[in-house]
Amino acid sequence: MIPFLIALYDYWRNQRGRPNQKWTAPEGPSNAHLRMLVAVVSRAHSYVCRSRLRNVLSAVFLMAGGLLVTSFDEGRQSTYICPIISGLHPRFRAYMSLGVTLDTLILIGAAELCREGNRSRDGRKKQALVSWGYSFLGVAVICTIAAFILRKVAPGDGGFVNSHYLRSAAGQGILVAFTVLSAFQLMPFYGAVGISILAGSVSINFMLASALFNGQAFPLILASRAFAALLLTFLGVMLYLYGQTASEEEPQSLYGFNVFMRIFFSVIFGIVLILVAHQPSVANVHPIDLLIYEGRQHHDRWKSSANGSKNLAGAVAQYRARYNQHPPPGFDKWYEYATSRSSVVIDEFDQIYDNLLPFRALPPEKIRELTHQLATNPYNDIGAISIRNGTARVQEGIKPTHAWMVIGAAKIIEKFSEHLPDMDLAFNLNDEPRVSVPWEKMSVLRAQARSQAPPPSEGLTNGWSSDRSKGWAPIEPADQTTETMFTDSSFVNIFDRYVGALCPHSSKARSRRMWDRHHICIGCIRPHSMGQFPSNWTVATDICHQPDLASFHGFFVSPASFKVTQDLAPVFSQSTISGFGDIIFPSPWNYVDKIKYEPSEEHPDLDYVEKENRLFWIGGTSEGVSRDGQWQGMPRQRLTHLVNNNTYNKVSVLLPADNPGTYSYQILDGLAPTEKLGLNASVHVTDPIVRCRKDCEDQKQELGTAGRVDFQSHWNYRFLFDADGAGFSGRFLPFLQSHSLPFKTGLFRQWFDSRVTAWLHFVPIDVRLHGMWSTLAYFGGVNIPVGVDDNGQPKAMMEPHNLQGRWIAEEGRKWAERALRKEDMEIYFFRLLLEWGRLTDDQRDILGYTE
Numbered sequence: 001m002i003p004f005l006i007a008l009y010d011y012w013r014n015q016r017g018r019p020n021q022k023w024t025a026p027e028g029p030s031n032a033h034l035r036m037l038v039a040v041v042s043r044a045h046s047y048v049c050r051s052r053l054r055n056v057l058s059a060v061f062l063m064a065g066g067l068l069v070t071s072f073d074e075g076r077q078s079t080y081i082c083p084i085i086s087g088l089h090p091r092f093r094a095y096m097s098l099g100v101t102l103d104t105l106i107l108i109g110a111a112e113l114c115r116e117g118n119r120s121r122d123g124r125k126k127q128a129l130v131s132w133g134y135s136f137l138g139v140a141v142i143c144t145i146a147a148f149i150l151r152k153v154a155p156g157d158g159g160f161v162n163s164h165y166l167r168s169a170a171g172q173g174i175l176v177a178f179t180v181l182s183a184f185q186l187m188p189f190y191g192a193v194g195i196s197i198l199a200g201s202v203s204i205n206f207m208l209a210s211a212l213f214n215g216q217a218f219p220l221i222l223a224s225r226a227f228a229a230l231l232l233t234f235l236g237v238m239l240y241l242y243g244q245t246a247s248e249e250e251p252q253s254l255y256g257f258n259v260f261m262r263i264f265f266s267v268i269f270g271i272v273l274i275l276v277a278h279q280p281s282v283a284n285v286h287p288i289d290l291l292i293y294e295g296r297q298h299h300d301r302w303k304s305s306a307n308g309s310k311n312l313a314g315a316v317a318q319y320r321a322r323y324n325q326h327p328p329p330g331f332d333k334w335y336e337y338a339t340s341r342s343s344v345v346i347d348e349f350d351q352i353y354d355n356l357l358p359f360r361a362l363p364p365e366k367i368r369e370l371t372h373q374l375a376t377n378p379y380n381d382i383g384a385i386s387i388r389n390g391t392a393r394v395q396e397g398i399k400p401t402h403a404w405m406v407i408g409a410a411k412i413i414e415k416f417s418e419h420l421p422d423m424d425l426a427f428n429l430n431d432e433p434r435v436s437v438p439w440e441k442m443s444v445l446r447a448q449a450r451s452q453a454p455p456p457s458e459g460l461t462n463g464w465s466s467d468r469s470k471g472w473a474p475i476e477p478a479d480q481t482t483e484t485m486f487t488d489s490s491f492v493n494i495f496d497r498y499v500g501a502l503c504p505h506s507s508k509a510r511s512r513r514m515w516d517r518h519h520i521c522i523g524c525i526r527p528h529s530m531g532q533f534p535s536n537w538t539v540a541t542d543i544c545h546q547p548d549l550a551s552f553h554g555f556f557v558s559p560a561s562f563k564v565t566q567d568l569a570p571v572f573s574q575s576t577i578s579g580f581g582d583i584i585f586p587s588p589w590n591y592v593d594k595i596k597y598e599p600s601e602e603h604p605d606l607d608y609v610e611k612e613n614r615l616f617w618i619g620g621t622s623e624g625v626s627r628d629g630q631w632q633g634m635p636r637q638r639l640t641h642l643v644n645n646n647t648y649n650k651v652s653v654l655l656p657a658d659n660p661g662t663y664s665y666q667i668l669d670g671l672a673p674t675e676k677l678g679l680n681a682s683v684h685v686t687d688p689i690v691r692c693r694k695d696c697e698d699q700k701q702e703l704g705t706a707g708r709v710d711f712q713s714h715w716n717y718r719f720l721f722d723a724d725g726a727g728f729s730g731r732f733l734p735f736l737q738s739h740s741l742p743f744k745t746g747l748f749r750q751w752f753d754s755r756v757t758a759w760l761h762f763v764p765i766d767v768r769l770h771g772m773w774s775t776l777a778y779f780g781g782v783n784i785p786v787g788v789d790d791n792g793q794p795k796a797m798m799e800p801h802n803l804q805g806r807w808i809a810e811e812g813r814k815w816a817e818r819a820l821r822k823e824d825m826e827i828y829f830f831r832l833l834l835e836w837g838r839l840t841d842d843q844r845d846i847l848g849y850t851e
Contacts, residue, residue: 007059049246061236068229075652111192201237295759306348326848360449390418397478408588431727435581495550502579503544532771554624575728586825597734603712617721646670761812
């Protein structure tokens, strides 16, 4: 748009008053037909390239190509909420128009200054560039001083200037400086219209190449539309360059540069043309079909490694080979406990190993000291369990509202406490994780732990140290200390300071800051996705390649209760985020049946195909605290808005293409999935809106609310959606136990994550929710008539994949009955505490099970 507006100004300001150059017939060949053809081409060239409207025509071509390219992003809009009630959307469009106008005026003003600056007055040549240069330098100096001041006064890395982004900021600064200098060098010769057309062409080609080079991104771009955009852009810039030469406005000294630019843009045209030629516009197989197959293969491989040993000796050998250390004392008791309860997992407990590895770098007395410090200050929100002489006892003085969790943990431990050594355990009373050790520090701890070689088998001691209880200071009274290692960072965005810091310096979470919340970060989803669909659930919940999540999860945006330490601490938590140092243990929420799968005559759990073909979710706004619009990025609110009120954003849905057996992404209005495709979804937040401050009423008006329902009524629906709350979701296990198909999104990891497989036991949904409609269309079907079948019956656009949906639902149900039972929670916790017992023993370097 900017080149077009500048071209109009250039026509009004410079071109309209110029006389049209007369066309002179060229001396052609003697053949009359060839001479006529040459004359026609010459006249057309003269009319187009010497016309006073040539720059306007060039800008029109460029604008048409640019509009086509920008349309490729329509299906990549994020689910970040732009509230209708706020009136921001019309204002945003007005601001965009104002921005285009201001950019146009700035370029025109710069061109006029350069024109005046290059005129001689009183024998001296004014240098407008010098004035502009001093202006930019002054702005840079002021901004640099302000940045350093803000850096000093801001706490930690949470200020305006973050050292993690200096390299990126410096690179962008150099690019901007180079662009500005180049533009001002060319401005006296090409003017604002030339600069805008050349820069616009480069920008459009870059955007087009980027869109085509996104690999398995979505939506798939039609080759015809991509070629049209490329051709229009190429014609626009070439018309301008040839017009400069034909109109004789360009100095002879720049003729070589003009030729170079023609070659440059021709090369770009060729490169992008190759990308266009290799751009698929349809998929020959639905990605979910592939992902279901890959999920089954992955799980079969995992099962063979998780339960490869056939006896105790084999389990010991597997342990030593897998973890490069000896099993802890009591391993035989654990093995007997696990096998007597038909555990399908004997060998694979990598999560326990990963959680506990850094603690091997701390001396046992330090771990015991930290445990006492954590458990004896009420500010820490920690509750403790003391194990003495085979009996687990809950600490007195725990907050009554949170005591149930510690009591539930003690109930699990009671099943096997007779085999445990004396020790104290510190449990996180909050939903959110607590231990955010920066990557640099954690890497050192892990390296130190791995460097410790296991002792020889001959010198092992198969028993705990005597008088272990003397090494643990009393945990009562619970308020005996005031010292704390935690910082309260609730209600603020924690991503840069506490989440990104968990990742390596080279990671995107440390090196990039994502400002655009209204478009999906394609580079962020590519490592774990096949188009819109997560292909690796473990990678999908890894935050290090996803800097955009800083605005798309309540825990990152504004956690409700986040007391955190950046030093390693022995905190046991029910769930955690990737990179955090909390020790995961099985949640008492499911063990004590806070929410239970319990169908009845009133709420029966029918077979999959007999359930209502509908996606169902209802829940509270408990994910994070919203004080001033933070709710707009939280998944629960985004899900509700996507289903019920997605008025402004378009969505892309993978649907059957014209050729049988092929699929393509179709761009639809935000409400079209339910209103036109007939996809059924009941998604609501419950009344009242909770964890809000000034924007409670805004959420209620934008999202609407519904009353609470009986949890057992979930079994009426074929598809059950599961999303994170302030921490993990307690609904997932009951959903797995039912005949319904769970759709799961979230980032929190639990004790069973390695046991359940996406696309085999549940359907994963990226936390950005951009693939939700395509996934629902696959399993629920699109009942829009598109002709008739061989029997003359109406044919639906997409039949529901009931075979695949029922298979996943039943596989998840059967697996939950085998691997996610209460007995499996006990087995996991038993092994975890044996390992923890060794870590806290003064003789741990020589402790190990011997046959």
